Amino acid sequence: MLQHVRHAEIMQRVRLAGATSVRDLAAQLGVSPSTIRRDLEILDRDGTLTRVRGGALASEGASADLDDDLPFAGVASPGERDKDAVAARAARLVRDGDVVLLDIGTTTVRLARHLSGRRVTVVTSSLAVVDVLRGDPAVELLLLGGMLRRAHHSSLVGVLTEEALRQVSADRVFLSASGVRPDGQVTDSTIAEVPLKRAMMVAAGQVVLLVDRHKFPGNGALRVCGPEELDVVVTNDGADEPTVRTLTAAGAQVLLT
Template sequence: MSKQNRHQLILDLVQAKGNVQVSELAARIGVSEMTIRRDLEALEQVGALTRVHGGAAAPPSRSYEPAYHARRLQRVDEKERIGRAAAELIHDGETVIIDAGTTTIEVAKALRGRRNLRVLALSLRIADLLADEPGLTVMIPGGITRPGERSIIGAMTQRAFTDLYFDTVVLSAGGVDPEAGVTEYIPEDAAVKQAAAASARRKIVVTDSTKIGTIAFARVCGVEQLDTVVTDTNVDSALAHAIAERGPEVVTV
């Protein structure tokens, strides 16, 4: 088993149980306890979990956002599929906002080689990824960059949308819940997403299935304000149905 797959299994077990012992992880995954301890140390360094005596625990609260580099290790295949599917919904000639995130960057990757797109990137990573694409015009708003995340936030970022009208916004999310709506861990992130969504005719959320049913700290919007939610086939069918009943199309890939 590759290290990436092993890390994913560890994170899945920690997320599901909240607190898991090294011995249980070693038995479930089929490796030595020494290997598990090294894995836990590596995952703690990127903020994916917290080591406790004899094992590991999940982050404690709705206001805790796992680090970008930790999220990048999770659901890699699913995020790539979601990114490609969302990119297929965007047509040449559109004006598009692409939010920061580990799933939205997969959308950006899938847009490389496209023609006549104007893209406003809310992430320095995405702006850099697309900057040299000859068929794209890349815009970056003013604002403050978040270290590690490299997203762009703040009042200046929000004001950038005042006089602009986009065809589509592609949003990431800390959680998508039928009742609570789209939520984020950081209020400043949520405020930028709200401004971006208000300036776009069509609203697409891209998120892996672990975020469906999750409620983070700060509300962005209700699911009834969305046009499409793109997620993976592991999504809970009852939750997907409950979201679809409120209006948006739920696309699973």
């Protein structure tokens, strides 16, 4: 496992649990305890976590930086107005009769609420999206199969999910992300979700990225895609202007709300 990928996994596990041990991390990631100790020393120097004897603690305020990597119930309130504005604007891109892919994430769940009552087909691996739309007779709802991840928005991921996407032809996909770097690179922090996002992009005719203004630059050690692979980016007024210009120069339509 590459070091930056391993660091992303360590940060995620420490932030979710609040504290963890060297022994547990080594077993979970399949590396030696000495490797984990070196990783924790680096992350402690960076201020990402706090190194303690035998393990690590989440740094004060670290949970506020995670957003889409936290369990869904823990992120329903921060930045709610910005996220809902992004979701409402994104819903205006959907036409009756469209087939849309909804990624895992808090903003895509809000988008699902804005699609309620619409004559559309929604394809997703997010059980949170399913909970929003399961009782809506107007929406045709298709759930992708896969491995259940209970702690992360109750979603389905893995090779079965990606294989199911090979059978899907959607008009557009609405992606979430942990951040957008100044060079326009879209990043995420969760190893299991990155291949799924890429598979969704392949299955859709149009790629729409939903990121509130706080995701500039956001966080995430894993590359999802470059700016040239995005068709539309929906964000808020106040998003980092140089990054917005980079996205526009790469060919993406940036919609501010």
